[in-house]
Amino acid sequence: MSERQRCFYGNKKAPFLVFKTGVSHHQHIQDDNVSMRHGFGISLWKDIFPLQIDHDCQIYANPSAWWNAEISLNFLRHHFGHRDNMDDKILLLWGDVSGHWTQDVMDNAASINVVLLKVPTRYTYACQPADVAWNHPFKTRLCRRWVERLRARIANHHAQERIHAAKARESTNKIADIASKEIQAVAREKIAKLQAENESAAFELVAPKRQEITAWIAESWTELSATTIVSGFERLSCLGILAVLVSLKSKKTLKLSVLCSTDLLTLVLRTRQFTQTTNLLAVAVLTTSNLYT
Secondary structure, eight states: OOGGGSGGGTOOOOOEEEEEOOOOSSHHHHHHHHHHHTTOOHHHHHHHHHHHHHHTOEEEEETTOOOOHHHHHHHHHHHHTTOSOTTSOEEEEEESOGGGSSHHHHHHHHHTTEEEEEEOGGGHHHHOHIIIIIHHHHHHHHHHHHHHHHHHHHHHHHHHHHHHHHHHHHHHHHHHHHHHHSOHHHHHHHHHHHHHHTOOOOOOOOOOOHHHHHHHHHHHHHHSOHHHHHHHHHHTTHHHHHHHHHOOSSOOOOOOTTOOHHHHHHHHHHOTTOOOOSSOOOOOOOOOOOOOO
């Protein structure tokens, strides 16, 4: 990993999305869904797999639409398991979520030279670059797309209502004409038919499909500028923190996994003025998001 490929220069990794889906009643099928199709069934996977390619992302599913240890393992393997220089250590700020800190996850991270550092639960606003600078503009873009979709559906409904009103006026004239010319039984039947043809459809709020949500997330993530990403590290004084953690005279074994959550907060508060780095090893800081559908 070259110097310019590090996250604190504003580069971004492919996002991981988690959708909600059901569980197969047959355990062997569910096992195949998890191991071969990211948790999706055979039919859904045919739609999901192309989305990953089209939008450069990874899409998983489970009954709760929540991040878990299995996804954490896949996340580590996907982003760090096959990098060019496996000897360089990666420092990963890892949220205090149960799925991040199972023994399997920690062992896997250690095996591929990824050093996990826990972000304090109540201090992500100060210790997590994503919360500091990225999440607000990212979620604002998602919200804008959702509002645009609502406006489009409402505008379409109003257009259909205008068409219906015009047809209703036309039907009223036809009904009056039928009532004056036809015998009562025939008129009643024709009038009922005209009224049935012109029933107004109520506005229906339909949830966006997985395809739409995936596109929204991918587009919003792509639109985040390098400047925005960098600002998360700058406002956190993260370069100084990383220097304190991994500035070494030689590439000795790092033992940072034993740091408790308060250590990161302490470093944030004490290294605001620290700007110079020495022999800084390869560093990547990433965050994950859970999506509900």
